[in-house]
Amino acid sequence: MELVTSASSGRLLIEGCAIATVDGVGREHERGHILVEDGRIAAVGAGSADRIDDGAPVRRVDGTGCLATPGLVNTHHHLYQWVTRGLAQQADLFGWLTELYPMWARIREEDVSAAVGAGLGWLALSGCTTTTDHHYVFPAAAGDLFAAEVAEAGRVGLRFHPVRGSMDLGASAGGLPPDDLVEDTDAALAATADAIDRFSDPSPGAMVRVAVGPCSPFSASERLMREAAALARDRGVRLHTHLAETVDEEDYCRATHGCTPAEYAERLGWLGPDVWLAHGVHLDAEAIKRIAETGTGLAHCPSSNARLGAGLAPVRDLLDAGVPVGLGVDGAASQEAGQLVAELRQALLVARLRGGPTALTAREALALATRGGARCLGREDELGAIEVGKLADIALWRIDGLGHADIADPVAALVFGAPAPVELLLVGGRPVVERGRLATVDERDLLVRARRAADRLRI
Incomplete structure (x- = not known):
């Protein structure tokens, strides 16, 4: 493939590749083309693109041996955790948090910058074009942590939906985090x-x-949850929190609030079409019904749930009820692999462990990571499918190598097979990955900075 260095303002043509559009009817092309103009998709279809032979300049990308899909959308992450990976290896969620909180209390702006840069670079190399980041740790005098992560996203070039998280319920008030790691409620809201x-x-x-x-039922007060929701709705932005991740959380909510986590969320105004929740592992039929009726979305994090032994989320039931479901890598300290493409396979396998071999198909897994994620973030009109007029956020996967070439179905090759190399990743038509390498930042620099931050935090 010829290297592509054009900005989003030019024209780019990918041709000769298989295409899974993930549009409303699931159109696929065995060999087709995608034309990008001014950062958006101008044409997509089977065969060659005859319409562009008008003399205007266009960069051509030979997609032979590749599958084009919408860029993957990551609906839940904690990027700062990149520099605290590999710890608390046998702990459940509460034990894992308790072991890592003291390290996170020492985190500083330069550490967050290094962690976010490395995490975003790795996400890009796994086909991710849009990612969230739920950052809820703000130690005193740590610097401008939120600004640091927004700046790193700009450097790497991914579309970014950062969540300004918060915790105000310390151990002395009945919460899980230590008191020195929580914020004053008014300060957090401001x-x-x-x-x-x-x-x-x-x-x-x-x-x-x-x-x-706000982070979770066991680290955020009722006041913070209510007033944060009111703030978000006043400013017209979305809401995100952890919910129903573990049995310990359910026990905490029943003992503290006299209800399940889902009932607690609804009581506080935290169900609705502007909300997406993380995990949802322990949801009963009534909770699924209410989540569906309110249009609430859910970020499914299968690898993290498995790593912490949290359980198997009822994804098939959620989908059948009409809940928007996306995929999440989750924090790098509870999902050290950090590859979004690998979550397609993991989601499929976890669903089948719970519901048998028909519980989730390869195409449904791909839809979770694209169209479903876009719905969770309220951007289904712009992202999540290869359709004319949508943003040119596109992943081109090489599936003709030893690990995939004998799988005749290209979507099955991507989902059932090993993580496929990214031949080209476009965000708004701009190349972020080319031939399996980052095109926007120096990978060696990301590595050195992240290693330095990890070493400092482990002292």
């Missing part, structure tokens, strides 16, 4: 409003949109 004002862009094609996200 900082959240400031993050929206400084960084969130509501315009079409936006690269950064901020969401609001």
Whole structure:
């Protein structure tokens, strides 16, 4: 493949590749083309693109041996955790958090910058074009952590939906986090409003949109949850939090609030079409019904749930009920692989462990990571499918190598097979990955900075 160095303002033609559009009817082309103009998809179809022979300049990309899909959308992450990976290896969620909180209390702006840069670079290399990041750790005098991660997203070139998280319920007030790692409630709300004002862009094609996200029922007070939701709705941004991840959380909510986590969320105004929740492992039939009826989305994090032994999320039941479901890598300290493409296979396998071999198909797994994720983030009109007029966020996967070439179905090759190399990754028509290498930042620099931060935090 010829290297592509054009900016989003030019024209680019990918041709000769298989295409899974993941549009509303699941159109696929065994050998087709995609034309990109001014950062959006101008044409997609079978065969060659005759319409562009008008003399205007266009860069051509030979997609032979590749599969084109929409860029993957990561709906849940904690990027700062990249520099605290590999710890608390046999712990459940509460034990894992308890072991890592003291390290996170020492995190500083330069550490967050290094962690976010490395995590985003790795996400890009796994086909991700849009990612969230739920950052809820803000130690005193740590620097401008939220600004640091927004800046790194701009350097790497991914579309970014950072969530300004918060915790105000320390151990002395009945929460799980230590008191020195939580914020004052008013200060957290003010900082959240400031993050929206400084960084969130509501315009079409936006690269950064901020969401609001008190961390969890066991680390955020009722007041913080209620007032954060009111703030988000006043500013017209989305809401995100952890919910129903573990049995311990369910026990905590029943003992503290007299109800399940889902009932607690609804009581606080945390169900609705502007909300997406992380995990949802322990949801009964009534909770699934209410989540579906309210249009609430859910970020499914199969590898992290498995790593912490949290359980098997009821994804088939959620989909059948009409819940928007996306995929999440989750924090790098509870999912050290950090590859979004690998979550397609993991989601399929986990669903089948719970519901048998028909519980999730390869194409449904791909839809979770694309169209489903776009729905969770409220951007299904722009992202998640290869359709004319949508943003040119496209992943081109090489599937003609030893690990995939004998799987005749290209979508099955991507989902059932090993993580496929990314031949080309476009975000708004701009190349972020080319031939399996980052095109926007120096990978060696990402590695050195992340290693330095990890070494400092482990001292």
